Amino acid sequence: MSDDGAAKPKPAQPSPTALRLALLIPGGLALLAGLDAALLLLGVGAPVTVGRLADVHGMLMVYGFVGTLVALERAVALSKLWGFLAPASLGLGGLALIFVEPSWIGGVLLAFGSAMLIAVYVPLWQRNSATAVLVQAAGAVLALGGAILFASGVPIPYLLPWLAGYLILTIGGERLELARVAFAVGNAEAGALVACAGIWLAVPASLLWPTAGYRVLGGALLVFTVWLIVYDIARRTVRSTGLTRFSAVCLLAGYFWLLIAGGIWLVVGPVRDGTGYDASAHAVFLGFVMSMIFAHAPIILPAVLRRPLPYHPVMYVPAVVLHATLLLRIVVGDGADQLWAVTAGGIGNVVAVLLFVVIAIGSVLMTPRVKSKPEPSKQEATA
């Protein structure tokens, strides 16, 4: 294995930017396939009906799309060529889920990609032994557990806490880092660590002892979310302007949805089908995860692609559509058992995500490349 080689690139190797772009492609395809599968699950017309799309919607979205993005960003932070095995395997695993029989083959690729992600966190931890890195690595362990269970044939509703825990700890860990930088929160950080440990331990418990496990998961998630609301710089930066304010609005909206998911698990206990399942899953995956992706895209994508993705106020349009249609889907549809609202809200969710992708691609393409422009650090961009 050799270094990424920023200082002395070898001519035979792909340029780091070409490699990153190539690895984004399977992630982007997983997103499109996952959205198509979402329409199939809603029972409305979907443009593509190949393979077993509808059966793998959740795994495609969590591992093939978000997992590839997360692993790519971590590999870029590590700057070692071997680190890119994680996003490569997750991206390929996502595509294998659709087309390759039997489905455990895709599951094994996802497990390998998750194991590589854990390996990437080891040198990152040696570089910076922060609580935030530990929390993110703990999230990657849940990703590995979820992928192994999937490859072993465990049905997805039983795995949902693993998938949710993976992304909550990964993204929450990132926010923890920034809260620490901004406020030097000291002892308060111990509170976040206890809540994250609670989430982490409750995930396997939700499989073994569902009644207690789901309630502990919900309780720990509520504590962690309240911690984030109190200490995240978003509460302060929401009074700012431009990208900083946009990111803060998306972050705070995401925390609102985490409260909903935590509340459902705490009050209802195990939810593995029906309206509670749809509501808790998508409060986390659309309300929190997708909103966080909207918030971070103008910061993370330029670091990954070395192309600017300038903020534009039009980015509020997909964000507002996402949260408004999610309210329709979860509060009116799932909450009051109105199928029409689940369907209409779900279609609105797909429109919101596609709209954001179109705006992001358009924004990158229309912005001239400035070679010498430094990439903003996360602290600069969110402070």
Ligand code: HEM
């Ligand atoms: C963009 C709009 C989306 C729509 C319309 C949508 C729709 C659906 C529907 C209708 C279901 C079946 C629910 C049930 O069985 O009660 C489902 C399941 C699921 N969705 Fe989504 N979804 C969307 C986005 C996402 C995203 C972004 C993620 C993850 C990042 C995600 C993860 C999941 C998971 C893990 C499941 C459970 C899968 C299973 O039980 O097989 N969804 N989705």
